[in-house]
Amino acid sequence: MIGRVVKGIGGFYFVHDGHMTVMGKARGNLKRNKELIYVGDIVDFDIDDNDGDNECVINKVVERKNFLTRPPVSNLDMLVVVFSIIEPAVNYPVIDKLLAGCERIGIKPVICISKEDLVDDETLESNKNIYKDIYPVVSVNGNTGAGIDELMDIIRGHNAALAGPSGVGKSTITNHLIVEDGIDVQTGSVSEKTGRGRHTTRHVEIFALEDNTFLYDTPGFTSLDMPEIDAGEVRNLFPEFRKLAGECRYRDCVHINEPDCVVKDALSRGEINKSRYNSYLIMMEEVKKWQK
Ligand SMILES: Nc1nc2c(ncn2[C@@H]2O[C@H](COP(=O)(O)OP(=O)(O)OP(=O)(O)O)[C@@H](O)[C@H]2O)c(=O)[nH]1
Ligand SMILES: [Mg+2]
Numbered sequence: 085m086i087g088r089v090v091k092g093i094g095g096f097y098f099v100h101d102g103h104m105t106v107m108g109k110a111r112g113n114l115k116r117n118k119e120l121i122y123v124g125d126i127v128d129f130d131i132d133d134n135d136g137d138n139e140c141v142i143n144k145v146v147e148r149k150n151f152l153t154r155p156p157v158s159n160l161d162m163l164v165v166v167f168s169i170i171e172p173a174v175n176y177p178v179i180d181k182l183l184a185g186c187e188r189i190g191i192k193p194v195i196c197i198s199k200e201d202l203v204d205d206e207t208l209e210s211n212k213n214i215y216k217d218i219y220p221v222v223s224v225n226g227n228t229g230a231g232i233d234e235l236m237d238i239i240r241g242h243n244a245a246l247a248g249p250s251g252v253g254k255s256t257i258t259n260h261l262i263v264e265d266g267i268d269v270q271t272g273s274v275s276e277k278t279g280r281g282r283h284t285t286r287h288v289e290i291f292a293l294e295d296n297t298f299l300y301d302t303p304g305f306t307s308l309d310m311p312e313i314d315a316g317e318v319r320n321l322f323p324e325f326r327k328l329a330g331e332c333r334y335r336d337c338v339h340i341n342e343p344d345c346v347v348k349d350a351l352s353r354g355e356i357n358k359s360r361y362n363s364y365l366i367m368m369e370e371v372k373k374w375q376k
C-alpha cells in the first residue's frame with residue numbers, strides 16, 4: 085500500500101493512506117541502511133497483522149521530490165518562513181538562510197510576519213518592504229486571526245510548511261488554519277527572561293486543510309548552519325542579485341570588493357536592501373569553512 089508519513093516520533097511513524105492513519109516502524113533493511121524517513125515522505129507499507137503495537141511496517145520510501153534537513157521535511161511545494169519582529173526579535177540572517185535553502189532546492193518561499201499587533205505600522209511596513217519585491221509577503225495576528233485568510237489563499241493547493249524560530253507563532257497559525265473540529269495544536273509562551281520561544285513543538289506534523297492543501301507545522305529553532313556549498317553559489321540564492329547577473333564588470337563577480345559591480349551600485353541606491361546584503365556577507369563568511 086502507498087501512504088504518506090504525516091508524523092514521526094522516536095522511530096514510530098504515522099502513515100496516512102487517504103482514508104486512515106496507521107502507526108508503525110520501518111522494516112529492518114531500511115534501518116540497517118540507516119535510511120531516514122522524513123515527515124512528508126510517500127512510502128510503500130504493509131499492514132502488520134502480528135499482535136503488538138505496530139499497525140504497519142514501512143517497506144520503502146518513494147523517491148522524494150525534495151527535502152530539507154532543518155526543519156526535517158520532504159515533498160514540499162512551499163515554505164512559509166514565519167518571523168515576528170519582536171518577542172522573539174527577528175534575526176534576519178537566519179530568515180535569509182532559510183530562504184536561500186528554498187532557492188537552492190526549488191521550494192517556493194513565502195514570508196509571513198507574525199505578531200503584527202506588537203509593532204507600529206511603520207515598523208511592520210519597513211519589514212514587509214525588505215521582502216515584498218522578492219517573495220509573497222503576508223502579516224498575521226495570531227490573537228485575532230487577521231491575515232490568516234490571505235495566507236490560506238497563498239498556500240491553497242500546495243504542500244506548505246511553516247518554518248521559523250521558536251515562539252514566533254507557527255502552531256498558533258496552524259490552529260487558525262485547521263478547520264476540522266477537535267484538533268488543537270499545543271502552543272507555548274515566549275520566555276520573558278531570554279525573549280525566546282520554549283521549543284513547544286517537538287515533531288513535524290502534517291495537517292490536511294482541504295483536499296489538496298497540506299500544512300506542515302514544524303519545530304522552531306534559533307540558529308541555522310549554511311549547507312556545504314561553494315562560495316560562488318551563494319549569490320545565486322538571492323533572486324534580487326540574480327536579476328542583475330551578468331551586468332557586473334567581472335562575470336564571476338561575488339559583489340563584495342570588485343569594481344563596477346551592479347549589485348553594489350543597486351545597494352547604494354537602496355534598490356537592494358541592506359539587511360539582505362548583510363545576510364549575504366554573513367553567509368559568504370560562513371561558507372568559507374567549507375572551501376579547501
Ligand atoms: N501578541 C501575540 N502573540 C502571539 C501571536 N501569535 C502567537 N502568539 C503567542 O506566541 C507564543 C508562541 O506561539 P507558538 O504558536 O507556540 O509558537 P511556535 O512558533 O509554534 O513555537 P515552537 O513550537 O516553539 O517553534 C504563544 O504564547 C502565542 O500565544 C500574535 O499574533 N500576537
Ligand atoms: Mg509550535
Ligand SMILES: [Zn+2]
Pocket residue numbers: 332333337338339340342344345346347348
Ligand atoms: Zn557584482
